[in-house]
Amino acid sequence: MNVKPILLAALALGLGGTLPFCAPAQSQGGQLTHYVDFEKGDDSRDGLTPATAWRRAPGDPAAQGGPARLKLSAGHRIVFAAGVRYRGSIVVNGSGAPGAPIIFESAPGKVPAIIDGSDAATALRACRSAEDCGGASNWAQLTRAEFAAAVPAEAALFTTTQLLTAAQHPNMPDPFYSDEVEHFLKAPGEDLALGRAPLPDELIRRVSSPGERRIAVWTRGNQVRLRDITGFAEGAALFNPEGLKFYTDRPDRVAVVGHPALVDRPGEYAFIDDRRAAVIWLPEGAGAVSVASGRGGFDLRGASHVTIRGLGFENMMGVVGNVRTGVPVQNFLNKGEGVAVENNRFSRLWMGNGQGAITLRGIRGLTITGNAIDTVGVGSGVRLSNVSDVKMSGNSVRRVGRTGMMLMNVVGAEVAQNTITDVQGVHGNGLSVYLDNQNVRVVGNTIAGATRPLTFHGGKGVENSLVFACNLLVGTKGSAAALTSWSSDKPVRGVSIERNVLVGGKMGAQLSGKDLAVTVRGNVSNGITTRGAAGSDWTMADNRSIGGQAQAPPERLEALRRETCGDAAGAALSR
Numbered sequence: 161m162n163v164k165p166i167l168l169a170a171l172a173l174g175l176g177g178t179l180p181f182c183a184p185a186q187s188q189g190g191q192l193t194h195y196v197d198f199e200k201g202d203d204s205r206d207g208l209t210p211a212t213a214w215r216r217a218p219g220d221p222a223a224q225g226g227p228a229r230l231k232l233s234a235g236h237r238i239v240f241a242a243g244v245r246y247r248g249s250i251v252v253n254g255s256g257a258p259g260a261p262i263i264f265e266s267a268p269g270k271v272p273a274i275i276d277g278s279d280a281a282t283a284l285r286a287c288r289s290a291e292d293c294g295g296a297s298n299w300a301q302l303t304r305a306e307f308a309a310a311v312p313a314e315a316a317l318f319t320t321t322q323l324l325t326a327a328q329h330p331n332m333p334d335p336f337y338s339d340e341v342e343h344f345l346k347a348p349g350e351d352l353a354l355g356r357a358p359l360p361d362e363l364i365r366r367v368s369s370p371g372e373r374r375i376a377v378w379t380r381g382n383q384v385r386l387r388d389i390t391g392f393a394e395g396a397a398l399f400n401p402e403g404l405k406f407y408t409d410r411p412d413r414v415a416v417v418g419h420p421a422l423v424d425r426p427g428e429y430a431f432i433d434d435r436r437a438a439v440i441w442l443p444e445g446a447g448a449v450s451v452a453s454g455r456g457g458f459d460l461r462g463a464s465h466v467t468i469r470g471l472g473f474e475n476m477m478g479v480v481g482n483v484r485t486g487v488p489v490q491n492f493l494n495k496g497e498g499v500a501v502e503n504n505r506f507s508r509l510w511m512g513n514g515q516g517a518i519t520l521r522g523i524r525g526l527t528i529t530g531n532a533i534d535t536v537g538v539g540s541g542v543r544l545s546n547v548s549d550v551k552m553s554g555n556s557v558r559r560v561g562r563t564g565m566m567l568m569n570v571v572g573a574e575v576a577q578n579t580i581t582d583v584q585g586v587h588g589n590g591l592s593v594y595l596d597n598q599n600v601r602v603v604g605n606t607i608a609g610a611t612r613p614l615t616f617h618g619g620k621g622v623e624n625s626l627v628f629a630c631n632l633l634v635g636t637k638g639s640a641a642a643l644t645s646w647s648s649d650k651p652v653r654g655v656s657i658e659r660n661v662l663v664g665g666k667m668g669a670q671l672s673g674k675d676l677a678v679t680v681r682g683n684v685s686n687g688i689t690t691r692g693a694a695g696s697d698w699t700m701a702d703n704r705s706i707g708g709q710a711q712a713p714p715e716r717l718e719a720l721r722r723e724t725c726g727d728a729a730g731a732a733l734s735r
Contacts, residue, residue, distance in 0.1 A: 192235045192236050192237060193208070193236075193237045193238075193239060194207040194208065194214065194218070194226075194227070194230070194236070194237070194238055194239070195207055195208070195209060195210050195212075195213035195214065195238075195239050195240075195241070195267075196213055196214050196215070196216065196217045196227075196238060196239065196240050196241065196246065197210065197213035197214075197215065197240075197241035197244055198215055198216070198240075198241070198244050198245065198246045198247060198248070199241070199244050199245075200213065200241070201213035201214045201215035201216075201241075202214070202215055203215050203216055203223060203224040203225035203226060203227055203228070204224075204225045204226075205225075205226070206226060207226050207227065210239075210241065210267070213241065214226060214227045216248055217238050217240070217246070217248070217250050217264070218230040218231070218232055218236075218238065218250075218253060219232070219250040219251045219252055219253045220248045220249065220250050220251075221249070221251070222248055223248075231253055231254050232252065232253055232254035232255075232256075232262045233254050233255070233256070233262070234255075234256045234257035234260040234261075234262070234465070235256065235257075235260040235262075236254075236256070236262045236263070237262075237263040237265070238262075238263070238264045238265075239265055239266070239267050240264070240265070240266050240267065240273030240275075240471065241267055241273055242266055242267045242268060242269025242270075242271060242272060242273055243269050243270070243271040243272075243273070244273055244274070245273075245274045245275075245276040245474075246273060246274065246275050246276065247276050247278075247279060247455075248455075249277075249455050249456050249457060249458075249459070250264075250457065250458050250459070251459045251461055252458060252459065252460050252461060252463040252466055253461075253463075254463065255463045255464040255465055255466070256463075256464065256465030256466060256467075256498070257465055258465060258498060260465070261465040261466055261467045261498065261500070262463070262465065262466045262467070263466075263467045263469070264458065264466075264467070264468045264469070264471065265467075265468075265469045265470045265471065266469075266470040266471050266472075271472075272470055272471055272472045272505065273471055273472065274471070274472040274473070274474050275457045275458075275471055275472065275473045275474075275488065276450075276474050276475050277452045277454075277455045277456060277457070277473075277474070277475050277476030277477065277486060277488075277509075278316075278318055278450035278451055278452040278455075278474075278475035278476070279307075279308070279450055279451060279452075279453075280448060280449070280450045281305040281306060281307055281448070281449045281450060281451060282306050282307060282308050283304075283305070283306040284303060284304070284305050284306075284448070284449055285303065285304055286302075286303055286304070287299040287300065287302045287303065287304050287439065288304075292304060293420065293432065293439040294371050294420030294430060294432035294433075294439050295369050295370075295371065295420055295421065296420040296421060296423055296430075296439055297421070298423070298424065299439075301441060302423060302439050302440060302441055303439070303440045303441075303442045303449075304437060304438070304439055304440075305317070305429075305437060305438045305439075305440055305449045305451075306436065306437045307435075307436055307437065307438075307451055309436070310434055310435045310436050311431070311435050311436075311451055311453045312435070312453055312454065312479055313372070313374075313418075313431070313435065314477065314478075314479055314480050314510075314512045315431075315435070315451055315452060315453050315454075315477060316451070316452045316475075316477035316510035316512075316537070317429050317438060317440065317449060317450070317451055317452075318449070318450050318451075318452065318474075318475045318508055319442065319443065319446035319447055319448065319449055319450075320446070320447035320448050321443075321445070321446065321447065322427065322443065322446070322508065323336070323508045323509075323510060323535055323537060324427055324428065324429050324440065324449075325338060325427055325428055325429075325537075326338070326417050326418050326428070326429065326430065327417070327418060327419065327420070327422035327423040327424070327428040327429065327430045328376070328415055328416065328417045328418075328422060328428075329363055329366075329367075329415060329416050329422050330343055330344065330345060330415060331424070331425065334584075335425075335427060335428065336535070336537060336559065336561070337561060337584050337585040338376075338415075338417075338537075338538070338561075338585075339376070339384040339538060339561065339585050339586040340584065340585055340586065341378045341384065341413040341586055342413075344376070344378065344413035344414055344415045345359065345360075345413065345414050345415065346411040346412070346413060347377075347411070347412050347413065347414045348408075348411070348412065349406035349407045349408040349412040350406075350408060351396065352377055352401060352404075352406045352412055352414070353401055353404075353406050354401065355398055355399050355400060355401040356393075356394075356396040356397075356398060357375050357377065357396055357397045357398075357399065357414045358395055358396045359392075359395065359396060359397050359414075359416065361395065363416060364392050364395070364397070366419070366421040366422070367389075367416055367419040367421055367422065368392060369419075369421065371418075371419050371420050371421075371430070371432060372418045372419060372420075372430060372431045372432070372435070373388075373389045373416060373417070373418055373419040374386045374387060374388055374389060374416070374417045374418050375387050375388075375389050375397050375399045375414055375415075375416060375417070376414060376415040376416070376417050377399075377404065377406070377412070377413075377414050378406075378407065378412055378413040378414070378586075379404045379405055379406060379407075380405040380406065380407060381405075382586055382587065383586070384586055385404060386417065386480070387399040387400055387401070387404075388400075389416070397416065418430050418431065420432060420439050423439055423440070423441050424441070425441060426441050426442070426443040426444070427441065427443050428440070428441050429441070438451075450475055452475050452476055452477040452486065452510070453477070453479075454477060454478070454479045454482070454485035454486050455476065455485075455486065456476060456478075456484070456485060456486050456487045456488060456490065457473050457476070457487070457488040457489055457490075458488070458489050458490070459484070459487075459490050459491070460489075460490065460491035460493075460496055460499065460520075460523075461491070461493060462491065462493035462495040462496045462522070463491075463496060464495075464496050464497045464498050464499070465497070465498040465499075466496075466498070466499050466500075467499075467500040467501075467502065468489055468500070468501050468502070468504065469500070469501070469502040469503050469504065470502075470503050470504065471504050471505075472504065472505045472506075472507070473488035473489070473504065473505070473506045473507070473509075473517065474506075474507050474508050474509075475508050475509075476488060476509045476510075476511075477509070477510040477511070477512060478510070478511040478512050478513030478514070478515050478539065479512065479513060480512045480513055481513065482513060483513050483514075483515055483519075485513060486509070486510075486511065486513065486515070487511075487515050487516070487517075487519050488506055488509070488517050488518065489501055489504075489517070489518045489519070489520070490515070490518075490519045490520065491519075491520045491521060491522060491523060492519075492521055492522075493521070493522050494521065494522030494546055495522050495523075496522060496523045496524070497523060497524040497525045498524075498525045499520070499523050499525070499526050499527070500526075500527040500528075500529075501518055501527070501528045501529075501531060502527065502528075502529050502530055502531070503529070503530040503531065504531045504532075505531070505532045505533075505534075506518075506531065506532070506533040506534070506536070506541075507532075507533075507534045507535050508534075508535050509535065509536045509537065509539060510536075510537040510538065510539070511536055511537065511538060511539020511540070511562070512537075512538055512539075513539075514538070514539055514540070514562060515539055515540065515543060516536070516539055516540035516541055516542050516543035516562075516563075516566065517533045517536055517539075517540070517541055517542065518531070518533075518541070518542045518543070519540075519542075519543045520543075520544055520545075520547060521544070521545040521546045521547060522545075522546050522547065523547045523548075524547070524548045524549055525548075525549045526544070526547050526548075526549065526550045526551070526552075527550075527551045527552075528542060528550075528551070528552045528553075528555060529551065529552070529553050529554050529555065530554045530555065531555045531556075532555070532556045532558075533555065533556070533557045533558070533560070534556075534557075534558045534559060535558070535559045535560075536559070536560040536561065536562075537561050538561040538562060538585070539560065539561060539562050540560060540562045540563040540564070540565075540566055541555075541557035541560050541563070541564045541565055541580070542555070542557070542564075542565045542566065543563070543566045543568075544565075544566065544567050544568065544570055544573075545567075545568040545569050545570070546568075546569045546570075547569075547570055547571075547573075548570065548571040548572050549571075549572045549573075550567075550570060550572065550573035550574070550575075551573075551574050552565070552573065552574070552575045552576075552578065553574065553575070553576045553577050553578060554577055554578065555578045555579075556578070556579045556580075556581075557578070557579070557580045557581070557583075558579075558580075558581050558582050559581075559582040559583075560582075560583050561583075561584070561585040561587070562583075562585065562587045562588075562589070563583070563587060563589040563590075563591075563592050564580035564583045564589070564590045564591055564607070564610070565578065565580065565590075565591045565592070566589070566591075566592045566594070567591075567592065567593045567594070567597055567600060568594050568595045568597070569595050569596045569597065569619075570593075570597045570598075570600055571597070571598045571599060572598070572599045572600075573597075573599070573600045573601070574601050574603070575591070575600065575601065575602045575603070575605065576601070576602075576603045576604050576605065577603075577604045577605060578591075578605045578606075579605070579606045579607075580605070580606070580607040580608075580610065580613075581606075581607070581608050581609045581610075582609045582610075583607075583609065583610040583611065584609070584610070584611050584636065585611070587611075587612075588610055588611025588612055588636075589610065589611070589612045589615050590607035590610035590612065590613040590614055590633070591605065591607055591613070591614050591615075592614075592615045592616065593614075593615075593616040593626060594615075594616065594617055594619075595617075595618075595619045596618075596619030596620055596622050596624075597616075597619070597624060597626065598622060598623065598624055598625055599625045600624075600625070600626050600627070601626075601627040601629070602614070602626075602627065602628045602629070602631060603627065603628075603629050603630055603631070604629075604630045604631065604725070605631045605632075606631070606632045607631065607632070607633050607634070608632070608633075608634035608714075609634070609636060610634075610635060610636065610639070611635065611636055611638070611639050612635070612639060612640070612641075612644055613633040613634065613635050613639070613642045613643065613664075614628065614631065614633050614642065614643045614644070615643075615644045615645075615646055616628075616644075616645055616646070616647075616652060616655070617645060617646040617647045617648075617650060617652065617672075618647050618650040618651045618652040618653065618675070619650055620650070621650075621653065622653065623653050623654050624652050624653050624654050624655065625654045626652060626654065626655040626656070627655075627656045627658075628643065628655070628656070628657045628658075628660060629656065629657075629658045629659055629660065629725075630658075630659050630660065630721065630724065630725035631660045631661075631721075632660070632661045632717060632718060632721045633660060633661065633662050633663070633664075633668075634663045634714075634717060635663065635664035635665050636665060637665050638665050639664045639665035639666070640664060640665065640666050640667070640670060641662075641664040641665075641666065641667050641668065641669055641670040642662040642663055642664040642667075642668050642669065642685070643657065643660070643662050643664075643668065643669040643670075643671075644669070644670045644671075645670070645671045645672040645675055646672070647672040647674050647675050648672065648674060649674075651672065651674040651675045651676055652672075652675045652676070652678075653675075653676045653677060654676070654677045655675060655677070655678050655679070656678075656679045656681075657669070657671075657678070657679065657680045657681075657683060658679065658680075658681045658682050658683065659681075659682040659683065659724045659725050660683045660684075660685075660721075660724075661683070661684045661685070661717055661720045661721045661724060662683055662684070662685035662686070662688075663685065663686050663706070663712075663717060664686065666687075667685070667686060667687035667688065667689055668683070668685025668686050668687050668688055669683070669685060669687075669688045669689070670689055670690075670691065671688070671689070671690045671691070671694075672690070672691050672692065673690050673691060673692030673693050673694050673695065674692060675695075676695060676697060677695075677697045677698075678694070678695070678697070678698045678699070679698075679699045679700075680698070680699070680700045680701075680703060681699060681700070681701045681702055681703065682701075682702045682703065682724065683703045683704075683724075684703075684704055684705075684706055684720050684724055685703065685704075685705065685706065686705065686706055686707070687705065688700075688703060706720070
């Protein structure tokens with residue numbers, strides 16, 4: 161289903177226009193505002209005016225002079241030069257106060273300041289021969305990029321306009337969704353458990369020459385894991401299966417990733433020369449190439465009363481096994497309060513560690529509003545855990561490979577009028593409300609083009625009090641349902657599903673009869689089913705089927721939502 165018409169306005173923020181800029185707070189005596197300009201600044205200056213800007217921000221481990229000495233406190237404001245790429249990471253080294261937060265923001269400008277997690281290739285030139293580019297037979301179509309030092313196996317490459325993808329066989333219909341296992345090769349789980357992945361002879365011949373090569377294997381828990389190929393024997397690639405569990409009740413799936421012989425279409429690359437270089441089929445008009453090796457943006461480290469606004473974040477990657485790497489905005493400590501992430505743009509991220517553009521835990525009093533998140537490979541848009549008193553509204557999330565928005569162990573949240581689109585891949589969850597969430601309202605959101613638009617399940621038997629109301633949820637053609645409860649041994653206690661428009665590939669909603677105190681009322685859908693018998697404490701009333709309109713034009717579905725909840729869908733259930 162083409163969902164673009166109903167989402168055009170919501171997706172405009174940060175994806176094709178200029179980000180709105182919040183007017184800066186007044187400095188106090190000129191001493192609390194400092195300016196940062198990575199291109200023209202100098203840490204030996206005072207940093208008090210744009211003309212005397214520092215090169216690096218306070219909290220950057222590479223800072224010297226004034227910014228290295230400054231401990232941030234209430235009322236400090238750090239202003240980054242508009243249109244300039246800041247190539248560094250920042251650990252927030254102090255806390256603000258209620259009404260006087262520490263503010264990190266971009267100066268006004270057509271293009272905001274960009275926190276960039278990548279570094280430019282040291283050389284970029286056409287391949288001179290097959291030997292020059294890892295033995296690739298199509299070397300005349302390829303480009304060689306060289307780096308200052310060897311990069312991690314998970315490092316990601318970018319051009320000035322797009323995220324590049326590691327070469328892979330079989331080719332995915334959309335290379336961005338590299339883990340769509342239905343397009344992988346079939347392999348018996350019993351063989352994979354022995355560290356053998358049977359492959360076609362022709363593929364083995366292609367990738368048997370020296371070079372980077374890994375096997376991508378589908379494992380239990382619906383995960384795709386990468387392991388080095390150590391050799392070939394008897395028609396199979398050999399790898400270390402330790403710690404992996406494979407499917408044996410169905411065909412398992414594998415793909416081969418990263419060898420130069422597999423670079424066979426624009427936008428793909430493979431590392432060569434012990435990852436000190438890469439061979440790339442550059443897309444037309446690609447421009448410069450940069451590599452991200454794990455540098456992130458802001459690490460709050462438990463700081464309180466901090467606002468991050470009006471900035472761009474680009475070209476970051478998370479290292480597998482290291483959750484702290486490559487995250488644009490993060491807090492992994494169970495402390496902090498009064499944090500706001502507002503009107504930022506996040507784009508071109510490769511989160512191999514599964515994290516999100518905004519990954520926060522342990523914060524009380526959290527506001528995430530007006531952000532645009534676009535293109536997050538194998539990761540999420542927003543991941544929240546162990547937070548409370550949350551307002552998340554007016555954000556747009558597009559094209560992510562894991563979960564658009566994830567809430568885990570959240571107490572007290574309003575998730576309203578966000579737009580989430582194009583969330584596919586092996587996970588493909590638009591919005592997930594998992595574990596011991598309590599008092600969470602998901603109201604007036606639009607989630608479309610997702611394999612699983614909205615999913616939830618319970619936790620340890622607490623009273624959850626979840627409300628899903630006035631949302632427009634549209635799954636992909638192959639989706640099972642637009643709204644799904646995964647509850648089994650951990651039921652949700654108290655959930656209200658009211659006045660939503662639910663259109664999945666097969667049905668609108670698939671609920672679990674093990675959930676308790678469930679109200680399903682006034683929804684419009686292409687079918688609602690329950691796994692197991694509904695409990696006596698359920699209420700199901702006034703739901704109606706759209707029947708043959710399941711594949712209705714997007715405009716019609718949006719009209720149905722307005723009919724159900726009014727023009728101001730997010731306010732319709734205010735109470």
